[in-house]
Amino acid sequence: MNTLRSFTRLLPLSLLLLSATCQQRKPAVVTPTAMKQIEGTWLASHEETSGDTLVYRPNTYNFPPARGRTGFAIKPFGRFEQFDIAPTDGLAGRPGTWTDAGDNRLRIHLTDGQEPDYTLEIISAEKKVLKVKRLQ
Numbered sequence: 403m404n405t406l407r408s409f410t411r412l413l414p415l416s417l418l419l420l421s422a423t424c425q426q427r428k429p430a431v432v433t434p435t436a437m438k439q440i441e442g443t444w445l446a447s448h449e450e451t452s453g454d455t456l457v458y459r460p461n462t463y464n465f466p467p468a469r470g471r472t473g474f475a476i477k478p479f480g481r482f483e484q485f486d487i488a489p490t491d492g493l494a495g496r497p498g499t500w501t502d503a504g505d506n507r508l509r510i511h512l513t514d515g516q517e518p519d520y521t522l523e524i525i526s527a528e529k530k531v532l533k534v535k536r537l538q
Contacts, residue, residue, distance in 0.1 A: 437478070439527040445473035445485070447531075455525055458532040474510075476500060482510055507537070 444458035449466065451457050458473060465471065470487035477483070480499050488494040498512035506524040518538070525533040 437476075439529070440524065440532060441476050441478060443473065443475040443485075444532050445471040447471075450531075454535050456534050456536060458534065459530060463530065476508070482512075484510070484512055 443461040445461050445463070445465065447457045447459045447463070447465065448468065448471070459465070461473065470491045470493075471485075472487060473485045473493070475483040475485070475495075480501060482498040482500040484496045484498060485493040486496065496512050496514055496516070498510055500508045500510055500522075503509040503521055508522045508524070509519060510522060511519045521537040523535040523537055525535060527533075
């Protein structure tokens, strides 16, 4: 009987301690729902850029004529590609990776090492407009 009584006294305490150690943790990557909104190829819409907020539109957008547009592709599983203007006015892709930096930020690393890593802070993400700030 004493064993049963001891067990019934310790059971609530054990459950309390167990529940205290089970903490919810922030996911290591941006949530799948948020990622679906920003995955894709985005080109700079210089005409809409204001101050330090950069505006990007999908590469399928009907842009007005321009002498090249920079941009990037955010891909699943942390893959990234930055598009720079090539010498022939086309696009030159540079592969890299992205990681979740918290607070709506992606940390970008280009694998060629030609420029330091940087952060993209996502200001807003809609189906056809992505607004970001580029931070160091």
